[in-house]
Amino acid sequence: MRFDVLTLFPELFDPFLRVGVTRRAYESKQVDVRLWQLRDYAEDNYRRVDDRPFGGGPGMVMLAAPLERAIAAVRADRATTHPGAPAVIHFSPTGRKLDQALVRELAQGEGAVLLCGRYEGIDQRVLDRHVTMEISLGDFVLSGGELPAIAMLDALTRLQEGVLNDAASHEQDxxxxxxxxxxxxxxxxxxxxxxxxxxxxxxxxxxxxxxxxxxxxxxxxxxxxxxxxxxxxxxxxxxxxxxxxxxxxxxxxxxxxxxxxxxxxx
Structure with a gap:
């Protein structure tokens, strides 16, 4: 399985990938997690990835252009190891609630591109063009999509063969x-x-x-x-x-x- 995470804060994932029982799956690439810094795809000197929303209102919106370039780069890189169009998951309160049935479903696949939003959200045109699934961690608000992405990765990695010391452990969860x-x-x-x-x-x-x-x-x-x-x-x-x-x-x-x-x- 391969997961490509598009995020402004890749450092949030580093300790998660290096500790606990699931780290073996990440170290061996049984579950291959690759982190992509969205600011690398901004073109101005300030590496800007957000701007004020059209129509006014509070907060900032993540810009479409850097996200479009980042998604294109991820897809080109994935094509070398995982041919075919990947699922693109966006973490949002409007999404399907993450539960064990969905975790089992995702654990049977080949991974996905994980789109971690920040600020007031992502330009809707990017979501409409690329996102194939939206997932919610619950009916509450977080600062971004990184924590839901980590929770989802941990839940589905536990289901991979050989990750837990006792293969029957997750069957009794x-x-x-x-x-x-x-x-x-x-x-x-x-x-x-x-x-x-x-x-x-x-x-x-x-x-x-x-x-x-x-x-x-x-x-x-x-x-x-x-x-x-x-x-x-x-x-x-x-x-x-x-x-x-x-x-x-x-x-x-x-x-x-x-x-x-x-x-x-x-």
Whole structure:
């Protein structure tokens, strides 16, 4: 996979590419991330890439001409390793919300050109000509597209073969099956606190793999029902809930009604 990042701040990506479990994929070029400084494609002495918007208003708009030159340079360079027209992704509040389904979709491809806007935005003519997908990290405003680009790269790199030490790790992550992940515990078996001892749930020490798997599934269902009930409904529509799952959810609902709780206890 190859990702070409067009940005005014390539230095923001440097520490991300050099630390953590995903760094192996970047070092080996399994996920090849190339950074392109947009100011290199400005033609004036000030390397200007923005100007006031037509029609007035606050802020500045990223100029079309430097972006056009940068995109052309990226496409010419990509043609040597990845023939064909690349996807061009722009990070914007108007885009599709980034979720695990979209991450899995992107992880199956050959990469993309990532367009990181700044200021009030990018000249719309550039977006109309080149962008094939817009992605939003959520319903809030950031200073630019670099953080969404980093988040997306991290999420899809984890799905690449051999990146994680345990190949099954990402298969048990939250959203891998449409639900939130279950709680996890490690040593010590009993954590001593001022409020009293906190033991690990006994089932996790039992060695009974079927019971452990069912406990984890039920905790995942309970957590999702309590925190993100819309995910339960989506999983139900997609046929991802078994009869045992539905029975457990019914018991949770009955428990919530009996105790007067709005959501069941996880």
């Amino acid at each position: 939250s959203f891998s099956d449409g639900l939130l992940d279950c709680p996890h515990f490690s040593r010590p078996e009993v954590l001593e606190t001022p409020e009293g001892p906190l033991p690990v749930p006994p089932v996790l020490l039992s060695g009974h793999h079927a019971e452990i798997a069912r406990w984890r599934r039920e905790r995942s269902l309970a957590l999702t029902q309590g925190r993100r009930p819309e995910l339960i409904e989506a999983a139900r529509r997609e046929g991802k809930l078994s009869k045992k799952d539905e029975k457990f959810l019914s018991e949770l609902a009955a428990q919530a009604r009996a105790t007067g709780r709005q959501t069941p206890k996880v």
